[in-house]
Amino acid sequence: MRILKFGGSSLAKPDRVERVCGIVRRSRDEGPIAVVVSAFGGVTDSLIAAAHAAARRDGTSGSRIDGLEKRHQVAAESLASEVELEELLERITTVFRHVRELVHGASILRETSDRTLDAVASVGETLSAAIVAAALRRRGVEAEDCDARRLIVTEPRVDGARVKEVETRERIRRHFAEPGRLQVVTGFIASTEDEETTTLGRGGSDYTASILGSALRAEAVELWTDVDGVLSADPSIVQDAVPNERLSYDELMELAHFGAKVVHPPSVHPARRESIPLWIKNTFRPDWAGTFVTDVPTASASPVRGVASIGRVTLLRLEGDGMIGVSGIAMRLFGALAREGVSVIMISQASSEHSICFVVSPTDAEVAARSIAEEFAVERRAGLIDDLVIEERQSVVAAIGAGMRERCGVAARLFGVLGRHGINVRAIAQGSSELNISLVVDADDEVKAVNAIHDAFFVPGWSRVEIALAGIGGVGGALLEQFAERAAALERERGLRLHLVAVADSRGAVLNPAGIDPASAVQRLRSTEDREALDTMIEYLECDRGSARVLVDCTASETVPAKYGPALRSGAAVVTANKLPFAGPLDEWHALRDAGPGRLYHETTVGAALPVIRTLQELIATGDRVRRIEGVLSGTLGFLLDQVTAGRAFSEALRIAHERGYTEPDPREDLGGRDVARKLLTLARLLGRELSPEDVDVMPLLPDESWGALLLDEFWARVPEADETMVRLRDSAAAAGKRLVYLAQLGEGEARVGLEMVDRERACARVRGSDNLVAFTTDRYHETPLVVQGPGAGPGLTASGVFADLLRAIDEAEGGGA
Numbered sequence: 001m002r003i004l005k006f007g008g009s010s011l012a013k014p015d016r017v018e019r020v021c022g023i024v025r026r027s028r029d030e031g032p033i034a035v036v037v038s039a040f041g042g043v044t045d046s047l048i049a050a051a052h053a054a055a056r057r058d059g060t061s062g063s064r065i066d067g068l069e070k071r072h073q074v075a076a077e078s079l080a081s082e083v084e085l086e087e088l089l090e091r092i093t094t095v096f097r098h099v100r101e102l103v104h105g106a107s108i109l110r111e112t113s114d115r116t117l118d119a120v121a122s123v124g125e126t127l128s129a130a131i132v133a134a135a136l137r138r139r140g141v142e143a144e145d146c147d148a149r150r151l152i153v154t155e156p157r158v159d160g161a162r163v164k165e166v167e168t169r170e171r172i173r174r175h176f177a178e179p180g181r182l183q184v185v186t187g188f189i190a191s192t193e194d195e196e197t198t199t200l201g202r203g204g205s206d207y208t209a210s211i212l213g214s215a216l217r218a219e220a221v222e223l224w225t226d227v228d229g230v231l232s233a234d235p236s237i238v239q240d241a242v243p244n245e246r247l248s249y250d251e252l253m254e255l256a257h258f259g260a261k262v263v264h265p266p267s268v269h270p271a272r273r274e275s276i277p278l279w280i281k282n283t284f285r286p287d288w289a290g291t292f293v294t295d296v297p298t299a300s301a302s303p304v305r306g307v308a309s310i311g312r313v314t315l316l317r318l319e320g321d322g323m324i325g326v327s328g329i330a331m332r333l334f335g336a337l338a339r340e341g342v343s344v345i346m347i348s349q350a351s352s353e354h355s356i357c358f359v360v361s362p363t364d365a366e367v368a369a370r371s372i373a374e375e376f377a378v379e380r381r382a383g384l385i386d387d388l389v390i391e392e393r394q395s396v397v398a399a400i401g402a403g404m405r406e407r408c409g410v411a412a413r414l415f416g417v418l419g420r421h422g423i424n425v426r427a428i429a430q431g432s433s434e435l436n437i438s439l440v441v442d443a444d445d446e447v448k449a450v451n452a453i454h455d456a457f458f459v460p461g462w463s464r465v466e467i468a469l470a471g472i473g474g475v476g477g478a479l480l481e482q483f484a485e486r487a488a489a490l491e492r493e494r495g496l497r498l499h500l501v502a503v504a505d506s507r508g509a510v511l512n513p514a515g516i517d518p519a520s521a522v523q524r525l526r527s528t529e530d531r532e533a534l535d536t537m538i539e540y541l542e543c544d545r546g547s548a549r550v551l552v553d554c555t556a557s558e559t560v561p562a563k564y565g566p567a568l569r570s571g572a573a574v575v576t577a578n579k580l581p582f583a584g585p586l587d588e589w590h591a592l593r594d595a596g597p598g599r600l601y602h603e604t605t606v607g608a609a610l611p612v613i614r615t616l617q618e619l620i621a622t623g624d625r626v627r628r629i630e631g632v633l634s635g636t637l638g639f640l641l642d643q644v645t646a647g648r649a650f651s652e653a654l655r656i657a658h659e660r661g662y663t664e665p666d667p668r669e670d671l672g673g674r675d676v677a678r679k680l681l682t683l684a685r686l687l688g689r690e691l692s693p694e695d696v697d698v699m700p701l702l703p704d705e706s707w708g709a710l711l712l713d714e715f716w717a718r719v720p721e722a723d724e725t726m727v728r729l730r731d732s733a734a735a736a737g738k739r740l741v742y743l744a745q746l747g748e749g750e751a752r753v754g755l756e757m758v759d760r761e762r763a764c765a766r767v768r769g770s771d772n773l774v775a776f777t778t779d780r781y782h783e784t785p786l787v788v789q790g791p792g793a794g795p796g797l798t799a800s801g802v803f804a805d806l807l808r809a810i811d812e813a814e815g816g817g818a
């Protein structure tokens with residue numbers, strides 16, 4: 001016999017239940033099995049929340065319960081056969097009628113008793129078992145649901161009630177004595193001898209499976225979940241967590257105890273007692289072996305098999321001179337805690353015996369403190385023991401692995417890496433079995449600590465960079481395509497893994513620490529209604545998980561640049577194609593410049609991907625003096641003037657440019673010259689010129705300033721009026737052997753953009769089409785200027801420039817040890 005348990009994550013939607021049915025059918029063909037199911041994913045949480053809402057009378061419990069009922073009806077309709085459906089739906093109705101009665105009671109009393117909570121929570125499993133059994137029958141498997149309250153007997157305590165082993169074992173054996181239909185057993189729930197419903201603690205369906213397995217001396221207990229087994233860390237904290245092929249029971253127990261929620265901690269005991277192997281398998285990858293757990297110690301490359309953590313605990317410290325050398329203090333301390341039923345997560349005693357630290361759940365902290373104060377009242381009055389020190393918002397982080405026994409230097413490596421990341425360790429404990437080293441850190445440091453320790457023991461062959469992208473328009477979209485194309489090669493050739501953790505547009509962000517596939521990121525963002533705020537994305541990026549972090553801004557918005565400062569100050573780099581922040585008021589530019597020197601990359605804000613900014617920065621860095629900059633910086637205006645020079649009417653040229661998408665939706669944006677002025681201002685400021693936007697003298701290409709106030713239609717109607725002027729300008733330029741160029745010029749005391757007649761011989765007169773050009777006249781390049789020229793627009797090119805900046809940011813982060 002094998003026991004297969006399917007968790008809520010494997011049953012969250014009807015199509016997942018179909019998968020589960022497939023796995024069950026295949027397993028049944030290989031030998032006898034029994035199935036244990038959790039409630040559908042999220043149902044237990046919702047039931048408990050509904051009960052609390054009723055007690056609070058916040059008016060939401062009714063709709064919460066309606067929603068749950070609907071969800072089960074929909075599942076039944078899609079999974080059960082037609083002949084069974086009516087009866088199943090009736091059963092669902094009856095169950096929810098009962099839930100409403102229970103919850104109504106809570107609302108009258110304005111509180112939820114533990115009993116009520118257990119009774120309400122239990123219906124999730126009874127319904128999922130009924131629906132899964134019906135789904136199996138529809139697919140030709142003779143199955144029936146089995147209420148575990150008939151099998152598992154516990155003490156009266158709620159939520160994590162103690163199992164009465166002998167009675168339970170007998171009942172299970174009796175129930176399974178006769179071969180019959182495949183049993184689909186409700187996980188998590190049990191009952192007392194008086195038939196009062198109890199539960200085995202959150203996540204307790206694993207325990208149900210293990211209890212069944214041990215009572216039936218099963219060949220194996222398989223826990224089917226949504227990950228590839230027991231990983232080296234929680235994948236929502238460490239993106240590169242790797243699955244363990246094998247673990248010992250002890251290792252699994254330690255990992256589970258210290259927060260690896262993939263297995264409910266008590267579940268290991270029954271299996272270990274009967275030496276029943278446990279498999280942790282992935283419902284979504286059934287052919288993957290998963291993790292195999294037995295009592296045979298296992299060899300592995302790393303002495304550490306996993307890093308786990310428990311967030312938000314409270315650290316209590318008892319200290320005082322009166323404790324030194326006095327025996328029995330620890331016994332009295334833990335006696336006082338045991339009397340109140342407080343469970344201690346971790347203990348550490350200084351060898352001076354001057355202090356004992358221990359960690360409890362925040363909900364237990366108050367009771368613990370009171371009980372200890374009473375226990376040591378006499379010593380406190382005598383000044384022998386100080387008041388208990390209570391530190392909230394702490395986390396326990398543990399490195400676990402039997403291999404730590406044989407290898408020295410593990411602790412040194414662990415503390416070394418924490419030190420390098422500036423993480424302060426509040427308390428340390430090492431079990432004498434040397435199976436784990438656990439330590440307490442500030443809750444804010446938890447994620448960083450887990451990642452740092454993980455990286456120290458599971459060295460990947462590549463380094464990861466976390467990227468948050470704002471803007472999925474032309475440039476952002478093209479960048480995502482380039483990511484998708486280049487990702488594999490970058491990993492192969494440069495050992496670099498691009499990890500897109502968030503994408504955002506103006507309506508908010510989608511955030512996934514496990515990574516978002518760039519190929520489907522746009523689609524994913526568009527189809528997500530429930531967005532995160534931009535601030536949440538930035539907060540995520542601010543947290544140092546030991547990887548390089550980059551905020552990429554492909555928007556033209558004013559809100560995203562406001563986040564550069566916080567991102568830069570947290571040590572992230574910012575790569576941006578957004579021109580606004582570099583050409584705004586002077587004080588804003590100063591704030592930006594000072595926020596993260598050297599970590600802000602914006603090559604594409606002038607001339608798209610052309611190396612304009614980099615060239616200027618290198619000239620400055622190597623001590624050259626830049627005397628003059630001239631630029632042809634608008635592909636749109638370049639195209640227009642080309643067409644006019646070739647004899648086309650200005651109005652017609654403008655219409656063509658507009659139709660081909662070369663202009664902004666309102667072409668006056670381009671004709672006004674502001675975009676060119678911004679680029680010139682950006683270059684000026686990089687040169688150290690303290691210029692404000694008003695300091696740039698802008699001569700618009702718009703023939704008449706009043707046209708700025710027209711409606712767009714009126715504007716288009718009047719454009720032909722400008723044709724004549726343009727012909728005249730063109731002809732006089734031609735007569736003088738010159739060419740019309742919309743030029744940006746920065747010289748001593750001069751910063752201006754506007755239409756110029758330029759000698760045909762000059763570099764800037766030879767630019768064609770939508771090309772850009774920037775000419776630097778410097779001390780070194782004084783006879784002929786240093787010229788950067790080429791296509792300076794287009795989403796694909798701009799994205800490639802952003803990509804290049806990103807790679808530069810990563811190289812410099814690694815080289816600079818950011």
Ligand code: ADP
Pocket residue numbers: 006007008009010038203224225226227229230231232233234235236255259260261262263306
């Ligand atoms: P189920 O619904 O199948 O019982 P759970 O949600 O209870 O699944 O447990 C699986 C989840 O546990 C994973 O999705 C993962 O987020 C989390 N988890 C935490 N630590 C680990 C770990 N070390 N290995 C695997 N999963 C872990």
Ligand code: ASP
Pocket residue numbers: 007008038039044045124187188201202203204205206
């Ligand atoms: N449904 C229960 C819970 O959510 C038990 C389980 O999932 O194992 O805690």
Ligand code: MG
Pocket residue numbers: 007008203206261262263264
């Ligand atoms: Mg679980």
